Amino acid sequence: MGARTRLARAYYDLSVMLDAGVPVLRSLDIVVDGRQGYFKRVFRQIRESLAKGTGLAESMSKHRVFPDLDRMLIEAAETSGSLGESFKMLSEWHEFIHRITRRMMMAMVYPVFLLHFAALVFRLPHLALGRVTVAGYLQGVLGILMFLYIPAITVIAFVLLRDRAPLLRLPLDWIVLKIPVLGQAVYHLSICRYAKAFAMMYKAGVPIAEATRRATQATGNVIVAARFAGGEEAVRKGGAAWEGFSKRLPAEYRHLWQIGEETGELDKTAAKVGEIAGDRADLYFKAFASGFPKVVYVAIVIVVGIIVVTIASQYYGNLYNAF
DSSP states (O other): OOHHHHHHHHHHHHHHHHHTTOOHHHHHHHHHHTOOHHHHHHHHHHHHHHHTTOOHHHHHTTOTTSOHHHHHHHHHHHHHTOHHHHHHHHHHHHHHHHHHHHHHHHHHHHHHHHHHHHHHHHTHHHHHTTSSOHHHHHHHHHHHHHHHHHHHHHHHHHHHHHTTOHHHHHHHHHHHHHSTTHHHHHHHHHHHHHHHHHHHHHHTTOOHHHHHHHHHHTSSOHHHHHHHTHHHHHHHTTSOHHHHSOTTSOHHHHHHHHHHHHHTOHHHHHHHHHHHHHHHHHHHHHHHHHHHHHHHHHHHHHHHHHHHHHHHHHHHHHHHHHO
16 A cells, blocks of 8 residues: 555544544544554654644644645644544545556556566577677666666656755756646646645635645646746735736636636635646546557567568578578
């Protein structure tokens, strides 16, 4: 079970107990009893910190397992007294992210296996014909796989360094958005994060200007965040948030936001925007997950075709020379 799934289940358990009227400390005791390993220690420490008078959000901030969005929402919920509902929304959010992540990982497994298989096969004829030694064969296979490992390691390194090196965020986020299909999935997921974060905080009683600012920080992509950044400034000047949004955002999202502000039901319309953007992100992730293996298959077929042509030309060339 992944960390997001365990976190989602812990949040769900807390939401059920808090909605049933169970005190926070008692609810945390029950959550601790139902957890194992690292999460058991984390929630026990939160419970101990809370018993000493520390706020829940402040206690969570001492543990890196809790994302910034979670801590921001719980901090707002503590003030408004909506902890139960906030934990439920966070549980649903983490389940959604886990579902998308799992789909992407499952889509990668088989193509990566085929790439390794193709690398082994590509040099095999040379080994069979005695043109390379076993050591040379293994070196050739490793050389082919480096075209897979080096980009993968580079991407992982950039992602890990992204939060620690702010200068990397802009170029990395820009590159991600330019990847066919996957970029659109990330784009709509970032909008979903903004809308859901705003809806959760606004419903928890956070003032609209503050909710807009925090939601901008929760997008997860600085390019998308910049398109929402004008909302906070527009609100602080006495206008509507949607007036400050970039026109490069999808028009239907901006119009829904406008309707929400005009009708006074912004929490509901923001949640609707998050739902629509989340569904679109899910569709694009599905398309990428189904399309990526096909690209790999085509590449493998091309490589195998090259091998067959090479072997055939060498065979007939040797046969021609023999006669």
